[in-house]
Amino acid sequence: DSGVTQTPKHLITATGQRVTLRCSPRSGDLSVYWYQQSLDQGLQFLIQYYNGEERAKGNILERFSAQQFPDLHSELNLSSLELGDSALYFCASAGQGTGVEKLFFGSGTQLSVL
Amino acid sequence: GQQVMQIPQYQHVQEGEDFTTYCNSSTTLSNIQWYKQRPGGHPVFLIQLVKSGEVKKQKRLTFQFGEAKKNSSLHITATQTTDVGTYFCAGTVGYALNFGKGTSLLVTP
Numbered sequence: 353d354s355g356v357t358q359t360p361k362h363l364i365t366a367t368g369q370r371v372t373l374r375c376s377p378r379s380g381d382l383s384v385y386w387y388q389q390s391l392d393q394g395l396q397f398l399i400q401y402y403n404g405e406e407r408a409k410g411n412i413l414e415r416f417s418a419q420q421f422p423d424l425h426s427e428l429n430l431s432s433l434e435l436g437d438s439a440l441y442f443c444a445s446a447g448q449g450t451g452v453e454k455l456f457f458g459s460g461t462q463l464s465v466l
Numbered sequence: 467g468q469q470v471m472q473i474p475q476y477q478h479v480q481e482g483e484d485f486t487t488y489c490n491s492s493t494t495l496s497n498i499q500w501y502k503q504r505p506g507g508h509p510v511f512l513i514q515l516v517k518s519g520e521v522k523k524q525k526r527l528t529f530q531f532g533e534a535k536k537n538s539s540l541h542i543t544a545t546q547t548t549d550v551g552t553y554f555c556a557g558t559v560g561y562a563l564n565f566g567k568g569t570s571l572l573v574t575p
Contacts, residue, residue, distance in 0.1 A: 354510075385562075385563070387565070393567070394554070394566065394567030394568050395509070395554060395556075395565035395567075395568070396565075397562050397563065397565070400561055402561070407561045408560055408562040410562060410564075442508060442509070444509075449561055450561060451558040451559070451560060451561045451562060451563055452496065452497050452514070452516075452558055454499065454511035455499075455501075455509075455511065455563060456511070457508040457510070459507075459508050460508055
């Protein structure tokens with residue numbers, strides 16, 4: 353158990369809908385990273401937060417947004433969903449989010465857009 | 467932006483054979499990390515390399531960081547069925563960690 357909690361584990365929805373994925377980092381970790389994993393693209397970095405502030409942005413679509421709350425949990429919002437958004441979404445946490453620390457990954461949320 | 471490429475994409479070996487996966491970056495890396503993801507699981511940190519030419523060993527696993535800090539490799543000696551999974555390298559870009567697409571290893575008993 354990595355100590356990172358992601359909910360829900362599975363999500364099935366329809367095109368055009370909006371969903372929210374939730375992540376609680378390990379106790380004491382201030383930084384949260386979001387990744388999208390699909391079969392052909394591997395692990396794509398989406399966005400990183402540190403202590404409530406956005407710190408780094410990757411290949412995140414405009415339809416996607418995220419935030420980190422004062423209690424350090426984070427939410428990834430995906431809107432106007434398309435079939436191609438079906439993927440496994442991972443959250444990972446790290447102590448300081450410097451990019452040179454190891455990441456602890458949650459078990460992921462499997463999103464299926466039908 | 468930085469691209470981290472991994473080869474091969476897939477590797478199928480007989481138990482007891484050796485396995486190597488290679489990671490190459492378009493730019494010089496400050497450090498490189500390796501992760502393993504078992505089927506149905508999540509990525510788990512294996513190791514981090516920081517110094518040019520660094521070599522680190524974990525039992526049957528040997529990790530190398532190139533002299534130019536643009537490439538890295540993971541070598542597994544005498545694979546076992548427990549080695550099955552996808553191995554990812556990841557390079558730091560600013561505060562982010564960019565992952566390669568991974569090498570999926572299948573080990574047949």
